[in-house]
Amino acid sequence: MTLYLEDLSVGQLFRSEPRVLTPEEIIRFARDNDPQYFHLDAEAAKASLFGGLVASGWQTAALSMRLLVEGPAPFAGGLIGMGAELSWPQPVRPGDSIRIEGEVTEIKRSRSRPNRGIATIKLTTYNQRDEPVQKLVARALVFARGAGA
Structure with a gap:
């Protein structure tokens, strides 16, 4: 089901299924995008802050x-995305199972472009121990029905 501006309401909740992260995925992502030793080398990472x-x-x-x-x-x-505030209160480790829970906290239809609006979504990513590993408050452009998106 595709969601449009009219389908959203303040207080609406979103939840995902969990996903397990493997050591190989962590290393592959780090090699391509964030090549710091505590993301790349399990043995060297033992001496890190983590x-x-x-x-x-x-x-x-x-x-x-x-x-x-x-x-x-x-x-x-x-x-x-139209902007966001992001924090990582806990690291994600190999074998962690992460899932998201989100809530629509604000919806504003554009006055100048009524075929769209901005939805503010508070999104928390949790690990299998229900510890937050990411907190995000994001503003997203959302199209209305018939907007030609």
Whole structure:
């Protein structure tokens, strides 16, 4: 089901299925995008602040986005970011199972372009122990029905 502006309401909740992150995925992402030793080398990472291999925060963000758009929020025209506040309170480690929970906190239809609006979504990514590993408040462009998106 494709979601349009008219399908959203303040307080609406989104939840995804969990996804397990493997050591190989962490290392592959780090090699291509964030080549720091605590993302690349499990043995060297033992001497880091983290005490072991951890996923890049950017990998957590990318996987959270994937969980959102492939699961509960297939927005018409795509999920187009208009700004965000992001934090990573806990690292994601190999074998962690992450899932997202989100809530629409605000919806504003554009006055100048009524075929679209901005939805503010508070999104938290949790691990299998229900610890938040990412907190995101994002503003997303959302198209109205008939907008040609």
